[in-house]
Amino acid sequence: MSYKQLDVKKTYLVTGAAGFIGYYLSQKLLDQGCRVIGIDNVNEYYDVKLKLERLNRLESHGNFTFIKGDISDKETITNLFKEYSPDIVVNLAAQAGVRYSIENPDAYIQSNIIGFYNILEACRHYPVDHLLYASSSSVYGANKKVPFEETDFVDQPVSLYASTKKSNELMAHTYSHLYKIPSTGLRFFTVYGPMGRPDMAYFGFTDKYFNGDEIKIFNNGDFDNDLYRDFTYVDDIVEGIELLLSNPFKDEGEVPHKVYNIGNSNPEKLMIFIGTLEKCLSNSLGKSIEFKKKFEPIMPGDVPATYASTALLEKAVGFKPKTSIEEGLQNFTDWYCEYYNKK
Template structure:
């Protein structure tokens, strides 16, 4: 029998992974609207913590922001946050990210993505919330060859531990939503990019390598006729989609739903790289060409990611509007400014 819950009436938003890429932009968006945001993050060193600290310092400028540094895997810590702040909306974005890194450090994925998410669900059960939104991933589609990916597709064959943990999250959320009447929404993200993004992502590392004089590795065997496709989604579009879901009446989302959130316009990897070269060239006012090395596709990677976003569009009118050209230009302009690359280029010349 489902348990009836007395839900929160306040306007407190708990964002886990608040100083991560998506978490930072979402927190800032809500703070700009005058809403109370509790940010939770462990500021780990999976990538350069300085970027996370810089994001955090910007969020700390808001009087309506409270930051809690903690570990998802510590159940008592999570419970204390819920008890103290009584969040009405929880957006759970914290997780150990990365497909390839899951081959090197699987323990981190179990602790953060499985144990950590279990602790979030338990807290939502004990301290009822109006809506739990959590990050899943397009990786759950595994080696699915049917495109575009639809939420009704089978996702029973993940090809990485990271994907397996995200599929597990969806199952766990469905169960808790069913048993305890928790309005829960999972979002399958499709390659989110933009300024202040994750340095472990390929598009970001390509710029790092360019300025270090190193070759970029392209995992498509140099097979341009059968190039990899990716559904790149600009961060502003992602944040608008999440914001629309937050505003969606919770009764429309019970007991549990999963949505793709992507661009619905897949781009060939080589076309993306060409667009990135062009954007960086504009940022630097010079011609840019990456040194390229072609290698076989990596274990855990998939040939194509392509989101059908019809379901989310029907619910909240989600329509990404940022082109690859415009999005990459914003990113490269930020990167050049953040790392003072324009000045370095001037000195070299």
């Protein structure tokens, strides 16, 4: 099967460009000579310095244009599409985090629902070749059948974050049906790596080690029935996105909308992941370290397992993530120790 190569002559709009995945994708597109328009509100959900560091690196490219703005502001989005006429849109801007959605639900409705609606409306009035948007493995809720497949029932989300992501899939399908917008949703499975999100567990555990604090592990201390997570390295995510950008789903008579899992398809027990993180941090520091651990009950909104079937993605673009947690976490701890001057 042949796939179209990335078209470097097109203009790519990346929302959430100062975010973790948005930064890496923008960098990859710019390295290949693409023109990238990035938008981000640079909010304070986590350390703004990290977001500004990512932006500084992107702005060293002549082909990068940054707009500080919020996708929930319809006028900002309309004017952006009017001025720059993007050919391909990658919507990665969203309020992330399962647990934070319990504390601050307004942020999720504003960004994930209203913001995404504004993107869809802009794609309707200023037609694009392809809209690719971020969904999440959270949509699978407490499904017990594994691996998760895109055809599984996903109408019982267990967090507001998951509800907004499922809503995005429904909205995109409707707009694709009504206005023939080629669109692709990607259900990300626990993305990690250097310059990642500090609110993610692996990053927070590392912070706590250097602060001399204990880490809280929300698995009831039940090692026989530990939580499983399908950890996916950021470079694998970006490679998958890149392959899909020029290859939207097309099937005569079908709605031009498709949803794919993108995960490592090799879930790890949480305690194995933590043990690997300790080992990698030991390597980075040149000495043996161990986290102080405190075991807590599973948090509301957490799910027992995430496990991606990636057969559909493989069939569509011949891609399957391949980075092991040993390699990925070593890259992360090496970066962390250098960035925060811990060596």
